[in-house]
Amino acid sequence: MANRFDICEDFQLQADNVLVESNPVILKIIKHCKEFSPSLVTGQLLGLDVGSVLEVTNCFPFPIREEDEEIEADGANYQLEMMRCLREVNVDNNTVGWYQSTLFGSYQTVELIETFMNYQENIRRCVCIIYDPSRSNQGVLALKALKLSDSFMELYRNNNFTGEKLREKNLSWVDIFEEIPIKVSNSALISAFMTELEADTPVTQCDYDRLQLSTSPFLERNMEFLIECMDDLSMEQQKFQFYYRSLSRQQAQQQAWLQKRRAENAARKTAGEDPLPEEDPSNPIFKPVPEPSRLDSFLITNQISNYCNQINGVAGQSFSRLYLTKALHED
Template identity: 50%
Template structure:
C-alpha cells in the first residue's frame, strides 16, 4: 500500500473530524486553488518520469470540494535520509505529515485533509492501489478525491489535471460483498466497468487579487507569438502515439490473461458441478437405503468439497477502464494532429 494510504490514519487525528453514520452526498465538483495547482504541477513535473504524491488540504462545503493547499509527501533512501529518488516514507512520512499540518494550522492555512494527488504517465492511474487508497481514506474522511496530473500529456498543450473519486455503485457493491466484488453484487447493483472510478468536474480558481495582478502585468503588452504558440504546430506524433500504443498493447495482454482466468474458472466450475451432482446422487441413494433400514441419514453437504473461487472482477474492470483511457487519449490526439495536417496541406497547396 502506498504512503498516501498509510498516512491518512494520522491525518484523521490531525483534522479532528468526527465520523457520521449518516450517508453524505458525493462530491459533484472540485474547485482547485491556482497556487495549489502550481505546486502539484511543479512537484509532478520535477519528479517525472518518476512518481510523485502529496496531500490535498481544503474545505468540504456543500456539493463542491474546495482544495486550497497541497504539500508533497517525502521520499527517503536506504539510509533513512531524504532522497528525491527514494521510496515514499511510511513511519517517518506520518510524522512529517503531522508536522506539516501543525505548521500550516499555525499560519491559518486550511489543514483539513480532503484527499491526495499523484502523478501518472499517459493516464495509467487505474489500478488496485488507487482503489485501496480510496477505501483507506474513506475510513476517516467522508468525502475525498484524488487529483492526477500527467506531465507527458501536459506537453501536448492540454490541461492534464483530473479529479477522481469512487462511484457510489462501486462502494455499495464492495461493501455488500464484504470487501470483495462478487458477480452477484455486480448484478444486484447494476455496476458497469466504467462506473468504478468517476471523473469529477475540476475548476481552477484564482483569488480576485491574483486575477487583478495578472491583468496588471499583461496590460499594455503586445500580443506576440512565443515558443509555446509555435510548439502547438509541431507535427511530430511518433513519440506520443508510440508510447500510447505500447501501453495499450500491454493492457490488451492483461485483458487477455483475465479472460483466460475466467475461462479456466468456468471449466473448473463445470467440472465441480458435474462431480458434485454425481456425488449428491450417490449420497441420496445411500440415504434412501438408510431410511429403509431405519438408520440415520448422512448429510447431503460435503464440507471438504468446495466450489472454485471466481477470479477478481475488479482487476478486469480496471483493465477495461485503462484501455478506454488510452483509446480516448489517442482519439483526442489524432484528431488534433489531423487538423494540423489539413492546415499544412492547405497552405502547401497555395
C-alpha cells in the same frame, strides 16, 4: 472571502460534486509533478468542504517515499509539521485529498484505490487530483479530479468482487471511478497580476506545443501500454475460463454423485432401510471453488478504455494539424 462563499452557494443549487481549485494549487501541482517526472510523486491537498463544493485552496508535496519504516514515520511527522506551519500563515489546514502524477494516464491501480480508502476513513469527502506531465507537453492541461463511486467503495470494503455481487449492484467497470468537474477560481489579485504580466505577443508557448507536428512518440508509448494491458486482460480472462471450467466440472461431479446416492436410496427404500442424506459435506467435490476477484480485470478494462480515449484525442488533434499543414502548403 465573503465573495467566494456567495459563489459557492450558487453552485450548491446546480451540482452535486463541484470542485473549486484556487490560486497556487494548479501551478504547485504542475511544478512538483513536472520536476520529478518521469518518477511519480504525490502531495496533499488542503482546503475546505463547503456544502456541495470541495474547495482546494492549497497543497504541499510529499518527499519521495522510500521503503523504510523509520522514514515512513518520518513522513507522517513531516505531514503534521507542515500542516502546523501552514496554519501559522493562515492557510486552511484541512486535508481534502491528495494529488499524484501519472504517466500516459496509467493511474487505475489497486494502490490508488487503497490510498483512497485510507483517506476516506478519515475524511467524509475526499478527492484525488491526477496530473499527467507527459500530456502537458502537447499543450493540454491534463488535470483530472477523481473519486470512487459509493457502490464500489461498499463492495471494496467487504472485498466482494464475485460475479453475483456485481450483478446485484449492477456495477460495471465504468462505475469504479467518477470524474468530478474542476472549476478554477483565482483571487482578484492574481487575476490583476496575470493580466499585467501576460505578454503582448499573440502566440504563447501553449500554441507552439499544440501545433507541434510530431506526436508519434506519445502515440507509440500509448500503443505499447495498450498492448501490455490487452495481454494482462487476456490473462485475467483465462483465469475466468479456468474457473468456469472447473465449476462446471464440479457440478457434473456433484450431479453424478447425487444420482448415485438417489439410486442407492431407492434400493435402500425397497429393502426397508432409512435413506442416506442427500448431501455429504465431507466429500471434496462439494467444496466450493473460489471465484477469482473481478477487481483486476475491471481495473485493466478501465485502463484500456483510458488509453483508447487518449489515442482518439491525440489522433483527432493530429488530423486537424495535418489538414492545417496541407492547407498551408497549398497556399
